[in-house]
Amino acid sequence: MSTVALARCENYEYENVRPAVQKGIDLLGGPGMFARSGEKILFKPNWLVADPPEKLTVTHPMVFKAMVEIFKTTGATLFYGDSPSIQSPEHAARMAGFLPIANAEGVSLADFKLGKEIVFAEGLQNKKFVIANGALDCDGIISLPKLKTHGLERVTGCVKNQFGCVPGALKGEFHVKLASAIDFARMLVDLNAFLKPRLYVMDGIIAMEGNGPRGGKARPMKVLLFSADPVALDATVCRMIDINPEFVPTITLGMQAKTGTWKKDEIELVGDPFESFVDKEFDVKREPVQPYSRGKGGTLLRNAIVPKPYILAGKCTKCGTCVKACPVNPKAVDWHDGDKKVPPSYRYERCIRCYCCQELCPEGAVELRVPFIRKLLGKKRKQKASSTV
Ligand code: SF4
Ligand code: SF4
Structure with missing residues (x-):
């Protein structure tokens, strides 16, 4: 116990x-x-x-x-x-x-x-x-x-x-x-x-x-x-x-x-x-995380079902923290043609969905969005009430 x-x-x-x-x-x-x-x-x-x-x-x-x-x-x-x-x-x-x-x-x-x-x-x-x-x-x-x-x-x-x-x-x-x-x-x-x-x-x-x-x-x-x-x-x-x-x-x-x-x-x-x-209105994602493997199939699956990071341009101060935090090489979020006057942009085929960019953005300007295909397929599993588990 x-x-x-x-x-x-x-x-x-x-x-x-x-x-x-x-x-x-x-x-x-x-x-x-x-x-x-x-x-x-x-x-x-x-x-x-x-x-x-x-x-x-x-x-x-x-x-x-x-x-x-x-x-x-x-x-x-x-x-x-x-x-x-x-x-x-x-x-x-x-x-x-x-x-x-x-x-x-x-x-x-x-x-x-x-x-x-x-x-x-x-x-x-x-x-x-x-x-x-x-x-x-x-x-x-x-x-x-x-x-x-x-x-x-x-x-x-x-x-x-x-x-x-x-x-x-x-x-x-x-x-x-x-x-x-x-x-x-x-x-x-x-x-x-x-x-x-x-x-x-x-x-x-x-x-x-x-x-x-x-x-x-x-x-x-x-x-x-x-x-x-x-x-x-x-x-x-x-x-x-x-x-x-x-x-x-x-x-x-x-x-x-x-x-x-x-x-x-x-x-x-x-x-x-x-x-x-107990606070049932607490804003948290109530669904399982999406596991996926590496390789070509893994990338396709990832792009289809795993939420993507997305920059809200209106909130972005162009501080560059997301670019610095992105651990893949070459970066999956970076300045477009080196231009730091506009928000960084994503190359989703490189993105491993680690969410370091979302995690560290000081402005809350990076959101995670569920891909359209996944929404369409209704992949979202309904959760059991936590009081029963
Ligand atoms: S970390 Fe956030 S505010 Fe800074 S450049 Fe990236 S998206 Fe914009
Ligand atoms: S989710 Fe990870 S890999 Fe993808 S852009 Fe953000 S920091 Fe880079």
């Missing part, structure tokens, strides 16, 4: 966040269950990019502050860090509002710029990773994900949060190698199994819905979730926002890999009532 604790928190005022975090940790047995005196403990937030907390891309710094205060009592030495996709960890720490808190509390930024190659023989999809030194040098990780939608994997959550332990641009190589959302999710499960955080604390106080994980809209959920089981926590969030957990590959593959359980009768919910957080 896995336990997921729920704590209501109205907003990011510290006087509200601190007791809510304390409540969740205490419901799981207290901080001593996850850290001991003399250990090095790493807090791993979600810094997809160096954005300020108001953009909701990152884990809120008040959650971090509360965690630091609570875990200082264990006598462990605390560190923090993450590796954003396109900027430095230092810049992200500053922009996300973590730096002043960490400096005041004497918590050091771990090394997320450089890493070492490790072999993980048990990996189902991936047996080798380069992992940031900061994640390798600690005794234990406490993962601090953010509740957001995600173009490739439906929701970003606990299992996916450890992808930031792969330093910087190396992340793009996984997208090229593992273009299918299923293979990519299996790799994320492997990575999580290797890093094995001791505890997951998800910031769902104000979540991101719609065009996430960077360009979506604010959705107050007023919840913090706590668990040592990342699959159980992610599945609980799915039920909360009314998406079938089976539509999120990191959940089903995570259960297959014995990372945790998504089965309702194997999850004990404690704390504030689950029903009080």
